[in-house]
Structure formats: structure tokens, C-alpha cells
Amino acid sequence: MNKKIEKKEQSTVLPSSIDKTDLAILKLLQENARATVKEIAAKVHLSTTPVHERIKRLEQSGVIKQYATLVDHTKVKRGLMVICYVSLKEHSKNAGMKFIKSINELNEVVECYNISGEFDFMLKVVEENMDSYYDFHVNRLSQIENMGNVQSVFVMGVIKQTHQLVW
Amino acid sequence: MNKKIEKKEQSTVLPSSIDKTDLAILKLLQENARATVKEIAAKVHLSTTPVHERIKRLEQSGVIKQYATLVDHTKVKRGLMVICYVSLKEHSKNAGMKFIKSINELNEVVECYNISGEFDFMLKVVEENMDSYYDFHVNRLSQIENMGNVQSVFVMGVIKQTHQLVW
DNA sequence: CAATTAATAGAGTAATATTCTAAATTAATA
DNA sequence: TATTAATTTAGAATATTACTCTATTAATTG
Structure with a gap:
């Protein structure tokens, strides 16, 4: 009876709520905070809706702290x-x-x-x-x-x- | 005949091309790279057109280096x-x-x-x-x-x- | 003071964000 | 394994914003 509790696939090493898709979105946003949802959606192979929702979730959960403009x-x-x-x-x-x-x-x-x-x-x-x-x-x-x-x-x-x- | 060359008002101490309005815009964008032109325009007491043009100029001149997303x-x-x-x-x-x-x-x-x-x-x-x-x-x-x-x-x-x- | 230049406002168009509904996929349960 | 429930996604519709164009105003210069 020592069966391990199976975690649902997702990403083996990351905080429950952040999956590989979220990381891919974060990666893109880090480089360009003004990337459009459309652009990001194309790169992560999803439609705009889920990408939009995921970004909002990342904002609300505080994973995204700020959209900053970096000045020379x-x-x-x-x-x-x-x-x-x-x-x-x-x-x-x-x-x-x-x-x-x-x-x-x-x-x-x-x-x-x-x-x-x-x-x-x-x-x-x-x-x-x-x-x-x-x-x-x-x-x-x-x-x-x-x-x-x-x-x-x-x-x-x-x-x-x-x-x-x-x- | 020792008249000083009068610099046009603008900001007394800043690089020719960056005036006080530009600085006000930069200040707002620094805090939020996703602020809309409309929002910024309202805060600097201008219409959207000049604000839009100024932002584009700041991007092209390299004053704005990057729009970054900061992650926790x-x-x-x-x-x-x-x-x-x-x-x-x-x-x-x-x-x-x-x-x-x-x-x-x-x-x-x-x-x-x-x-x-x-x-x-x-x-x-x-x-x-x-x-x-x-x-x-x-x-x-x-x-x-x-x-x-x-x-x-x-x-x-x-x-x-x-x-x-x-x- | 006229002429030239630059900056701005306002309107219109194009693009994007956001919302809604339905479909599809996934997980959970019997 | 079938069935239900929950979650995620796609696609369409609407709202908002970005971007462009033209006319006006303000400022600068000779």
C-alpha cells in the first residue's frame, strides 16, 4: 500500500500553479512587456483567450510584479x-x-x-x-x-x- | 557683443532632445510599461498624438531600452x-x-x-x-x-x- | 511683423484587448 | 471502462487602444 500519490503531469519541479506554458509566456514577457497577446499566443501555440487568462492569473497571483520600462x-x-x-x-x-x-x-x-x-x-x-x-x-x-x-x-x-x- | 546664445527654454539641464514632458512620460512608463497612451496623455495634460509621437521618439533614440516584465x-x-x-x-x-x-x-x-x-x-x-x-x-x-x-x-x-x- | 517651423488637437481607421459561448480535453468517480 | 464533472481551449463579437492624417495653434527667426 505504498503507492505514491501521482501528481498530475504539468512540470515536475515547479510551484503547483505555474506550468510550462506559463513559463514560456513569462519568458516572452520578460523580454518584451509590450508583446501582444496575439504574438505570445502564436509562439506558445495557443489561441489568444488562454494566453490572456494566463497572463491575468500571473498578474493577480503576483508572479508578475511589474511591467517596467528600462531607460538608458x-x-x-x-x-x-x-x-x-x-x-x-x-x-x-x-x-x-x-x-x-x-x-x-x-x-x-x-x-x-x-x-x-x-x-x-x-x-x-x-x-x-x-x-x-x-x-x-x-x-x-x-x-x-x-x-x-x-x-x-x-x-x-x-x-x-x-x-x-x-x- | 557678448550676448549668450539663448537656449530655447525646455529643461535647463538636460540633453537637448529630452524635455520636461519627455521626462514626465518616462517617469510614468518606468512605473508601468503597459500604461496606455491615453492614460499618460491625461497625466501630462496633452492629447494622445504628441504623447504617442514622443514615446516613439524615445524608443527610436534609445532612451527607452526595453519594456521588461519583472517577476517575483x-x-x-x-x-x-x-x-x-x-x-x-x-x-x-x-x-x-x-x-x-x-x-x-x-x-x-x-x-x-x-x-x-x-x-x-x-x-x-x-x-x-x-x-x-x-x-x-x-x-x-x-x-x-x-x-x-x-x-x-x-x-x-x-x-x-x-x-x-x-x- | 511676416514667414517658417514645430508641436498639438481632434477625427478617423486599423489593430488589439477583452468578453462571451460553445467545444474539447482532461480528470475524477462509479 | 463508461460517465460525469471540471478545466482548458477555440472562435466569434464587442470594447478599447494604437496609430495615422489633416488642420490649427504656438513658437522662432530673420
């Missing part, structure tokens, strides 16, 4: 990218919350992660040039309450930059 | 993010090119930058969990020809993640 950094004066490591002086929950709030108010900080290792956070900062970065560093980042050490690593070249989580 | 990492089994520092053994142009080629073949590596400092490159790697990351590290990343030191920094939490270059 240099063409909007954000050609300088800096990776910034920071440690806090005090690590209480409250102090951390305050820091997070401050970071979210800085538009130049496009990413911020809590990390393992010597520093507490890693930031990705975009600026126009060294002058504006210096200004940001000295007059805004370092002015944040509870800020400890700050270490900057400059990005000299972009080798790869994608948002493909599904392939 | 955890929902597609990419819940682990690792920042990875690597140095090469040999730094000749040819060795560098080969390395870049290898990196581009690794789907798990979603970003790669040439950086200043002790290491040569910084990678952002997305994996399902520690097991799969270990496999990636040992069997794929470290197997790349000319690979020197590799140092992993684990992302314990996402504080901020945006693609807003215009605000």
Missing part, C-alpha cells in the same frame, strides 16, 4: 554607477528601521540589500558623474543618522545586465 | 541572491573576452560589472537555494577558464529594488 542610464544623466557598502553604528531594530526609511527617500539609491559579512548593507547608487556622486556621498548618504562606515566601489563597465529570471 | 524571485524559484566577487588569473584582453563570454552563457548570473578595487568583477547571481548555489559555484562558476579568487556575499534581505532612473 547615460541618456538620462545617470551614467555613473557605484556600489556602496555601509555599516550602521547601532544595530537595534529601531535604528535599522530609521535607516531603511532614509534610504528609501534617496532616489539615487536604486537598490539596497541586507548582506552577510563585514558590512550591513549594500547599495547600488546611480549618479551623473563623480562630482554629483561626491555631493551625494558627503551631503546626503553620510548625513543619515546612525551611519557608520561607508565604502564605495566604482563600476567601470557593464558586462551583463538582465532581468531574465526565467529561461 | 521567490515564485519562480530564484529566491536566493548572491553577490559574487571574482578576480582573474590572467588579465590580457583575450583572457578577459573569454571570461565575459562564459559569464554571458550563465543564466544564473543576471548582472556583471567591471569594478574598481581588489576584485575584477562583481556578479549578481540568482538561485533557488543554497544547494543549487553550491552546485553553481563549484561546478560552473569555478570551472570557468582563468578564474582566480571567488568571494560570495549573501543577500539576506531586499530593502529596496527599483528601476527608476527618472523621478
